[in-house]
Amino acid sequence: MQKATVTILGCGSAMPTRKNFPSSQLLEIRDKQYMIDCGEGTQIRMCQTGVKTNRLGHIFISHLHGDHCFGLIGLISTFGMLNRTAELHIHAQPDLEKIMQPQLQYFCADLSFNVVFHSINPRKHEMIFEDRSIRVFSIPLKHRVPCCGFLFEEKARDRHIIREMIDFYKIPTWRIPKIKQGEDFETEEGEIIPNEQLTRESTPPKRFAYCSDTAYSEKIIPIISNVDCLYHEATFMEDEHVRSKQTEHSTARQAGTIALKANVKKLIIGHYSARYNNQTELLNEAKSVFENTVLGEDMTIYEI
Amino acid sequence: MQKATVTILGCGSAMPTRKNFPSSQLLEIRDKQYMIDCGEGTQIRMCQTGVKTNRLGHIFISHLHGDHCFGLIGLISTFGMLNRTAELHIHAQPDLEKIMQPQLQYFCADLSFNVVFHSINPRKHEMIFEDRSIRVFSIPLKHRVPCCGFLFEEKARDRHIIREMIDFYKIPTWRIPKIKQGEDFETEEGEIIPNEQLTRESTPPKRFAYCSDTAYSEKIIPIISNVDCLYHEATFMEDEHVRSKQTEHSTARQAGTIALKANVKKLIIGHYSARYNNQTELLNEAKSVFENTVLGEDMTIYEI
Structure with a gap:
């Protein structure tokens, strides 16, 4: 049976640390790859993790903060050097294309493949992509800038x-x-x-939800309810809840609460503030609410 | 006595590897810091190396290939989050400012400090910067795009x-x-x-030269002659000299030859092609011409 997995390439927050690169994940479902966010150094983490991305066609960008998209230009340049020919599709808010076009024109003038931008509206919950294997839905989140998570739903498998x-x-x-x-x-x-x-009976199709960056928001619960695996940001501990509110991030306890209320099967936390050297404390806080929580770690593969 | 050092943050070439990030170095002379090139992940390497950059005021960009400048936007964003107030000066070809302004406006709108761009002409050998401690000169190099190295000359020290x-x-x-x-x-x-x-007698002032990226070019010899330390790219081994010529890079032997002819005191090689797992071979090739060669390695401090 084919496994569905998510490889965390980076699960730090805006400030990188010795341990964590900024946000990026690689989802693998039925021999296809989908990238979610692409912070600085994503291509380096791919290399360090030993992931080949021949089957990567689509990248989904949650929002336009640098720690979620600064790695795109380097990744695209490297794909060019590797003489990639397949189109690369980037699903993001339309401003990203505007900002990236001058860079692409200057640094990637002779690119061997097309980069195709697809505009997403982070305020709407809707299907934004579909192929033979999956459907992808946007999940409106609550952050300082327009931001959405992504729900990946595998289509029904054959019996x-x-x-x-x-x-x-x-x-x-x-x-x-x-x-x-x-x-x-x-x-x-x-x-x-x-x-x-x-x-x-066929193997039940998998569902994975990515929710970062976001303040605590119960509005997402109906959308992510019962997913096999939820990645939810846990930037702070509960004792920093004032700061988490100001910056519109979540605490580990809040991530656990969302997981519990949405009745998900597994929770992965991440997007840790650089202040936490000991992330086990964040894990324990989330676990105190939702037992089946695992600590997101860079360069680690999680089964969905 | 104060030491002059150069910290290599990245000495890979365009394609990052498990071992090497793209180009960046941090020069420290008399308690001041100067950065040379800023490839993707430079701020991550700084963090991994444990360098604080409170005393960094000037960044020098050799040329506008991504592996020498894609790390700037992330570095500037992070300085903003750290509430830096001192001006940050970037010395580069004028196109860099044009490409970066839209990014700075979007991602760094409320920056707590000014980013000041200074235009350099890579085709001319001239003094491009001077402060109380040093003078910096451009070194025209021979590459596929306009490119210059940098000569850092410490001013005479007190007796x-x-x-x-x-x-x-x-x-x-x-x-x-x-x-x-x-x-x-x-x-x-x-x-x-x-x-x-x-x-x-005062301690003799130090001289450091950075020459990357460049094909073999004897024109640089009078400029870098007798420097205390030369960083010269050595992308390929001699058996790839055809490829090195096509891409306007140097072989390890050529780097050694330049060091020998310029009578430098020490040579550091770097900018290795991703094809070399065993970089000792590159070192040995350079050493066969110029004995006092050391292998450039990421996250390593070299005395000048």
Whole structure:
């Protein structure tokens, strides 16, 4: 069975630390890659983590603070040096294209591939992208600048075929894809074999939500409810809740509360303020509310 | 005695590797700091190296390839978050300002300090900056785009005063700075004590040259001749000299040859192509021509 994973390339906040680069994640679902945010040094983290990004076609940018997008120009330049040919799609607020075009024209004039910008409206919850494998929805967040998270929903997977039934009914190979999608099978004798006899339930499709940067906002709960994995920022500890309110960030306890109220299966926290050397304290605070919390760490792969 | 040092923050080439970030160095002379180039992740390397940059006022950009300047916007943003107040001066070709202004306006609108751009002409060898401690000269290099290196020349240091003579002649404290600068001293009895009797030779001022990126060019030799330390790029091994010529980079042997012909005291090589896992081979090649060569390594401090 194919696993869905998210690789955290950076989960620091605006100020980088020895441990954490700024925000970037690489989601892998059904052999495709989707990047979420691209802070400075993302391409370096990819290199250090040993991820190849041949299957990366789409990058989603949550908001236009530097720690979420300064790595784009370097990544694109490097893709150019590697003679990439596939289009690279960037989904972001329209200002990003305006700011990046002069840089692309100057530094990437002879690019071997097209960079295609797609405009997103961070204030609306809507489907912003769809391919054969997934749908991506925006999640309006509450931050100092317009900002949205992203919900990645895998499309229904094919049903699992029961090998013995294929042999028993001598089903020809060319019929199998349709049967996996739910069709019944008619034998040469005209007998109809119902699909349930030939297949088992498909693996439930995965759902992953990325919510950073955001103040505590219960408005997101209906959107992210029951996801397999939620990445939610936890910039501060609860004892800094005044500061977290001012800067429109969340505390670890608030991240845990959102996870609990949204009944998610797993919570990953991140976007830690540079002031915390010991991030275990942040983990413990989130865990005190929502037990199945894991500490986001740079260069680490998490199963969804 | 104050040491002059250069800290290599990154000495990779365009493509970052697990080991090397793109180009950036921090020169420290007489308690002042000067940055040369600022590739992506420079601020991260500073943080990992544990360098504070309170005394950094001037950044010199050799040329406008991304691996030499993509780190500027992140560095400036972070200085803003740290509430820096001192002006930051950037010496670069004028196009850099044009490209950076839209980014600065968008991402650094409320900056607590001024960023001042100074235009340099990479085709001319001239003094481009001077303060109480140093003079900086441009070194025209030979690259695919206009590019110059930098020669940092420390100004003459004060002579060393001989403590016993101060006591012997009862020289008042307020006279000492002038004596260090070479003045004679007249005793109360009207006797003139020549300066040579009161002081010893000053420490010779240091000279450091940065030459990256460049094809082999003997034109730079008169400019960098006899420097205490030369950083010269060595992107390739000699067996890739065709490729080095095409891309207008140098081989390790060529870097050694320049060091030898310019009679420098020490050579540091860097700007290694990502293809070399074992950089000792590059070191050995340069050493075969110029013995006192050291391997440039990220996050390492070199005495000049």
